[in-house]
Amino acid sequence: MKNWFLVFLISVGFAVAQDAATANTKAVGTVQSISGSTFTLKNDAGVETSITVSDATKVLRSEPGQKSLKEATPVQFSEAQVGDRALASGKASADGKSIAASTVVLMKKGDIANKQEQERQDWQRRSVGGLVSAVDANAGTITLSMMAAGGQKKDVVVHTTPTTVVRRYSPDSVKFDDATKSTLAEVKKGDQLRARGNKNADGTDIAAEEIVSGSFRSVAGTVQSVDKEKNRVTVTDLATKKPVTVTIASDSQMRKLPEMMAQRIAARLKGTPTAGAAAGAPGAAATTGAPGAAGQGARQPGAGGEQSAQGGQGNWAGGQGGGARGGGGDMLQQVLNRAPVVQLTDLQKGDAVMIVATEGSANSAPTVITLLSGVDPILSASPKGGDTSTILSPWNLGGSGGGGDLAQ
Structure with a gap:
C-alpha cells in the first residue's frame, strides 16, 4: 500500500500546499474510526491522529494511479469509510495529536484493491524473474539466469529505458511493498530480479516497464532444530555443511509441497517426462499466453509463470506466454500457492527445506521470506542443494495485504 500511496502523496502534497498561505500540518494513513465529523488516522508507523472536518473542509476523492488533483x-x-487511505491537511493542535482539516483527500479501499488486482494479474501475465548474471549499465541491459525444464540454465535479457521504473527490495524487510525507488546502478550480479513488460516470442528478451531487485540468502538443507519461543529454525546447509539459523516473522511464507508435486518438479529438473505434462493432457496448464490464462488458479503477484497449474496437475514447467516453456523458478511458483500452509510447530528435525531469506546482519539473523518443506525429491535431484535462488522466487507477495504492493 505504501507504494500506491507514495504517488498519491507526491501528487496531492503540492496541491494541498496551495490551499493555504501558511504551512499546514499534514497527516496520512488509514482511517481507523469515524464518529460524526471526526475520524482517526493511523500512519504506517502506528501513530494515530484525530482529524476534525467542518463545512469549510474540502473533501476530495482520488483514484489510484491519478497523478494530479485536477482529476x-x-x-x-x-463517503469516508474505515479502511480508506486519507491525507488530511490543516491546523494542528498544540500537542500535535489532532488536526482541524482544511483539506481531506480520500483513496477508497475498494478502489485500491481493484487496482492492485489489475496490477497483480498484469505481473502474472507479463513478468519474468531470475538470478542476475550480468549488468551492462551503458546498454541498459540485465541478463537473468533461470532454470529451465531439464535442469538447464536459460538466459533472459532485460532491456531498460529511462522510463523504466526501478525499485529495490528493502534489506531488512520481507514485504514486497517496502521496495523503494532505485537505479540500475544498484542492481548487482547475484541479485534476484523480476521484470514486467513485453516479451519476445521465445521469452528470451523483455522490454521492461518495471523491475524490482534485491539481495537474498538462499539455503537448502535439513532442519537441525526449532526454537518455538524465539521463532527460529536452524538448518544444516547442504552446500556448506554448516548450520544456518533463520527467524520466522509474521510475514514469512511457510508451505509444504505435497509429495506428488515435489516428485513432478524433481523429474522436470532432471529432464524426465512426467505424466500429464503433454500439451492437451487433462489438467495440463494453459500455455496460450492469453490474457485470461493467469486467472486460473490464483497466485501472488509476480510469483512466477503466466500460466496456472490447475488442480495441482499438469505442466509443471510453466510457461512464458505464447506457448514458450518457462523456467524451473516459475514452475515451482505456480504450485507454491496451492501448497498447504505449515506452522513452525509442524517442522521436525530432519525435514528437508528450501529457504529464501533476507541477508541478515551481524546483529540479527536472516528473516525468512519463503520456507518450503517436503522438498526431499527436489534436493535429491540436486544433491548439493542446487541453485535454490534460481528455483525459488524470494518475493513473499501475499503477506502484507497492502493496497498496491506492485504499483508505483
Missing part, C-alpha cells in the same frame, strides 16, 4: 472528485465526508 480528483469533490465528495461528501459521509
